[in-house]
Amino acid sequence: MSEAFVSQLPALTIATLLLAAPSAFLVNARGARAISLVAAGVETVFAFALAVSVAQGGALSYDVGGWGAPVGIELSVDGLSAVMIALAAVVGTAVTVYAAQYCGRDERYRHFWPLWLFLWGSLVALFSSNDIFNLYVCLELVSVSAVALVALAASRPALTAAMRYMLAAIAGSLLYLFGVALLYGGAGVLDLGELSRMALESPAARVGLGLAVVGLIVKTALVPLHFWLPPAHANSISPVSAVMSALVIKGSFFILLRLMTLLEGGQAVPGLPVLLGVLGAAAIVWGSVQAFVQSRLKMLVAYSTVAQIGYLFIAFPLVDAATVPADAAAAVSATSFHALAHALAKGAMFLAAGTILSGVGHDRIGELTGLARRMPSQALAFGLAGVSMLGLPPSGGFVSKWLYVVTAIKVGAWWWAIPVIGGGLLAAGYIFRAVATFLKSAPSAAGDDAADRTSAGAMSWIPLVLAMLSLAVGLFAQPVLDLLAPAALAMVGG
Amino acid sequence: MPVLSQTDLYAAAGALLFCVGLYGLVVRPHLLHKVLALNIISSGVFLVLVGIARRVPGDVPDPVPHAMVLTGIVVTVSSTAFGLALVKRIYTETGAVTLSEAGDPGE
Numbered sequence: 001m002s003e004a005f006v007s008q009l010p011a012l013t014i015a016t017l018l019l020a021a022p023s024a025f026l027v028n029a030r031g032a033r034a035i036s037l038v039a040a041g042v043e044t045v046f047a048f049a050l051a052v053s054v055a056q057g058g059a060l061s062y063d064v065g066g067w068g069a070p071v072g073i074e075l076s077v078d079g080l081s082a083v084m085i086a087l088a089a090v091v092g093t094a095v096t097v098y099a100a101q102y103c104g105r106d107e108r109y110r111h112f113w114p115l116w117l118f119l120w121g122s123l124v125a126l127f128s129s130n131d132i133f134n135l136y137v138c139l140e141l142v143s144v145s146a147v148a149l150v151a152l153a154a155s156r157p158a159l160t161a162a163m164r165y166m167l168a169a170i171a172g173s174l175l176y177l178f179g180v181a182l183l184y185g186g187a188g189v190l191d192l193g194e195l196s197r198m199a200l201e202s203p204a205a206r207v208g209l210g211l212a213v214v215g216l217i218v219k220t221a222l223v224p225l226h227f228w229l230p231p232a233h234a235n236s237i238s239p240v241s242a243v244m245s246a247l248v249i250k251g252s253f254f255i256l257l258r259l260m261t262l263l264e265g266g267q268a269v270p271g272l273p274v275l276l277g278v279l280g281a282a283a284i285v286w287g288s289v290q291a292f293v294q295s296r297l298k299m300l301v302a303y304s305t306v307a308q309i310g311y312l313f314i315a316f317p318l319v320d321a322a323t324v325p326a327d328a329a330a331a332v333s334a335t336s337f338h339a340l341a342h343a344l345a346k347g348a349m350f351l352a353a354g355t356i357l358s359g360v361g362h363d364r365i366g367e368l369t370g371l372a373r374r375m376p377s378q379a380l381a382f383g384l385a386g387v388s389m390l391g392l393p394p395s396g397g398f399v400s401k402w403l404y405v406v407t408a409i410k411v412g413a414w415w416w417a418i419p420v421i422g423g424g425l426l427a428a429g430y431i432f433r434a435v436a437t438f439l440k441s442a443p444s445a446a447g448d449d450a451a452d453r454t455s456a457g458a459m460s461w462i463p464l465v466l467a468m469l470s471l472a473v474g475l476f477a478q479p480v481l482d483l484l485a486p487a488a489l490a491m492v493g494g
Numbered sequence: 495m496p497v498l499s500q501t502d503l504y505a506a507a508g509a510l511l512f513c514v515g516l517y518g519l520v521v522r523p524h525l526l527h528k529v530l531a532l533n534i535i536s537s538g539v540f541l542v543l544v545g546i547a548r549r550v551p552g553d554v555p556d557p558v559p560h561a562m563v564l565t566g567i568v569v570t571v572s573s574t575a576f577g578l579a580l581v582k583r584i585y586t587e588t589g590a591v592t593l594s595e596a597g598d599p600g601e
Contacts, residue, residue, distance in 0.1 A: 133562055140569045144576055151580060159584050160596045166580060167528055170573055171519055174535045177566065178512060181539060184559065185505075185546040 001053060009050040010062040010075045010128050013085055016043050017121030025114035030105045032113035039117060040089075040096040047089035047124075054082040055483050059490075062128075074191065076130035079487035080336055083480060084127040084254060087340050090469065091246045091347045092120050098351055098462040099239040102358070109237070112152055119145040119243065126251050130192045132180045132212075135255050136173065139219065143169040146248050150236040161231035168228040172218030172252070179212025196262040196493070206268045212259060213272065219252035222276075222313060223283035226306045230290075233302040238354020241298060245305040245350055246343035253312055253339065261332060261491040266320035273320035280313025281419035288426035292433060297353045297363035300430055301346070304389065308342045311335070311423065314404055314416055321413040325492050330410070332488035333481055334403035340480065341388055341396025341473060348385035348466035352378045355459045365434055370442025379438040381463035386431035388470040391424040396473035399481075504545030511538030523592040525584065529577040536570045 020039035024032035054060060059078035061068075068074055077085070099116070103109035122141035129135045147169060151162035184190060186205025187198050200206055221229035233244045259265065266273045287307025294300040315335035322328035355378050356371065357363045372379040388395035401420050408416040473480065515534030518527060540563045547559040581591075590596035 133565075137565060137569065140573065144573055147580075148576070151583070156588055156596065159580070159587060160593050163525065163580050163584060164593060166573075166577055167519065167532070170532050170577070171516070171535065174512075174532070174539055177536075178539045178542065181543045181546060181559070181562070184562075185542075185549060190558070 001049060006049075006053045006057070007060070007062070009046060009053060010060055010077045011064070013043065013046045013050055014075075014121055014125045014128065016046060017117050017124060021114045021117035021121060024117055025111075029103070029107050029110040029113070032110060033100055033103070033105065036096050036113045036117060037100060040093040043120070043124075044089040044093050047086045050077060051082040051086045051483065054079055055479070058486070061130075073129075073131050073134050075128040076193070077128050078490065079483040079485070080254075080257075080332075080491070081127045081487075083336065083340060083483055084250065085124050087250075087343055088120060088123055088127070088247055091243070091343055091466070094347060094351070094462050094466050095239045095243055097458045098242075098354075101458040102237070102239055102354065108154075109152065112149070112237070112239070115145050115148050115152070116239075116243070119149060119248070123247055123251050127254060131190050132183060132192060132195070132259075133190045136177050136180055139173050139176065139252060139255070140170075142248060142251050143173060143219070146244060149240045150232050150244070152240065153235060153237045155235065157231065158235040161228075161235045165228045165232040168218055168225075172215045175215030175218065176212045176255075177215075179208040179210070179215060182208025182211065184208075192258060192262050200263055200268040209259065209263055209265060209268050210272070213256060213265065213269075213276075216252045216256040216259070217276075217279075220249050220256060220309060220312075221306065222279050222309055223286050223306065224279075226283070226287075226309070229306060230299060230302040233305060233350075234296065234298040238298075238350060238357065241302075241354065242347045242350035245302070246347040249305070249309060250339045250343060253309075257315070257332065257335065258491065260316055261319060261328075264493075265316070273316035276313045277317035277416060280310040280316075281416075283307060283310030283313070284419050284423040285310075285426065288423065288430060291430040292426075294430075295365060297356065297365050297368065297434065298350070300365065300434060301349050301353050304349070304427070304430060305342075305346060307423065307427065308338075308346065308389065311338050311342075311400070311404070311420065314420060317416060318404070318407050318411055318413060319492060321411040322407075322492075323411070325489060327407055327411050328492035329485065329488035330403060330407045332491055333484045334400050334407060336484050336488070337396070337403065337477070337480065338400035341400055341470060344396060344466055344470035344473060345385040345388040348381050348463045348470060349389075351459075351466065352381040352385070352463035355463060358459065365437055368434075368437050369440040371438040374442070375460075377460050377464050379435070381467040382438070383431075383435050384464075384467035385470055386427075386435060388467075388474070389431060390427050391420075394474045395471045396477070397470070399474050399477045501545045501548045504548070505542050508538045508541030508543075508545060511535075511541060514538075523594065525581045525591055525593065526578075529574060529581060532577070533570065533574060536566060540566055 024035045062075040126138035147166040182204045186202040218225045291300045291303035315331045318331035319328045388397035391397040391401040404420045405417040515531045518531035543559040543563050547555040550556045588596045
């Protein structure tokens with residue numbers, strides 16, 4: 001790849017989507033669908049080119065409009081950003097192809113396309129930003145397009161879920177902005193790189209960091225601030241559910257991870273990392289228990305997200321307990337890899353649930369007996385994604401749990417391995433409950449011969465492809481971990 | 495010397511507004527009140543930022559927080575418009591002005 005092309009890649013990954021989005025708004029549903037499919041293809045090429053060039057040449061930075069930090073807003077793509085952008089490209093392309101069949105040329109879903117492209121573009125911009133105020137703007141762009149996508153289902157539960165989500169998301173953004181204001185008041189800079197070189201000593205800056213973390217927790221839906229997530233994720237149309245659980249919550253978590261590591265959250269606010277870890281462990285238990293008692297499949301998958309978010313937060317006490325940068329970096333790699341593995345598995349699960357809902361007409365778990373015979377590919381996709389969710393080898397979920405357990409023992413905080421391993425057993429409870437129902441033979445053949453528009457096409461094979469990727473990423477984890485390692489080490493100050 | 499400098503006064507007033515808004519957001523059930531509460535919260539944050547801009551010594555305030563307030567106002571105006579549209583849609587679909595009336599089970 002030529003050097004000029006590589007230097008433009010950080011801007012190209014954002015510009016492709018942000019140009020496609022308004023174009024998709026101007027045309028009819030058919031045109032918007034075509035634009036989205038083309039944009040998804042182009043974005044995937046750029047995202048992987050970006051990941052390869054970061055792997056070969058290290059982190060890239062891009063001065064927007066020729067102005068660098070501290071005056072201008074600098075885009076900065078390190079290994080973590082590159083992995084998240086590539087992940088967004090894989091899940092995003094899968095969702096776009098799935099939605100091409102799900103939404104079809106239906107004019108009711110015409111606005112899905114521009115909103116989805118805006119959401120995707122805002123996420124890529126968020127993953128490339130290194131300026132705490134610019135991150136606020138990206139967070140708001142993500143929230144507003146995500147809430148609009150939830151409301152797109154237009155049913156009564158979807159509208160109330162969207163409203164509740166909007167109130168929580170905007171309040172979270174404003175808490176974060178208050179934190180940014182105080183951090184700027186204390187430090188006088190907005191660039192994360194420059195902020196990380198200063199010690200946060202003023203009380204204002206410490207309170208600012210605390211407020212920003214609380215705001216981001218609301219947006220990441222960590223227990224006990226998860227109240228908005230299950231209805232919003234379960235009641236949206238299925239391609240939206242998949243994007244929400246796979247990618248959107250990772251956006252706010254990405255900022256949280258950067259803030260807590262670069263600004264040494266454990267030193268600025270003592271006790272905060274342990275508190276986040278305890279809430280994470282609570283989320284694993286509470287989310288799993290709630291998932292087990294749900295009667296609807298999409299609600300089960302949504303509560304499983306609440307549980308899986310918990311794992312992401314186990315990294316903070318481990319980073320805090322680490323005495324050498326290598327161990328702290330391993331914890332950062334573990335949580336980043338978990339975000340990746342969960343995105344692929346959860347994308348597969350929500351899309352499979354969506355195909356089941358469209359094909360069967362409902363998603364009441366108790367009545368989904370015989371599904372393994374009727375929709376074998378969906379039952380298989382759900383089960384394979386479940387393998388990663390349980391953390392069984394050789395899946396992606398296994399790699400992140402393995403990294404967590406090894407790091408916990410290395411830093412002498414072995415007790416954090418308990419929720420990580422125990423969470424797998426809890427996940428087995430709700431996943432086997434669903435899969436066991438799918439495998440039961442159906443009492444009657446009623447509905448079996450109904451015209452099944454989802455038995456062929458993207459809606460039948462995309463969930464399976466994502467589920468297989470969630471396993472494959474475990475087998476081929478090394479290149480991803482190699483890409484993450486230098487970024488993680490830089491974040492923890494190694 | 496006054497006990498509170500002008501900067502501190504603005505910041506304290508902003509923090510107070512922020513808390514008033516947060517209280518309203520949690521306690522008031524009416525959706526219109528909730529959207530207004532979000533506006534009060536953002537006004538509080540903007541006031542803090544305006545106070546912070548005055549923190550630098552000299553006659554010229556720091557322009558960066560001003561730019562942040564301007565951007566923030568644009569974001570808030572758009573999200574308020576969107577929030578109001580959502581409230582209106584919920585009202586036309588269900589006739590309800592609160593989430594519990596609209597049949598939302600709560601969690």
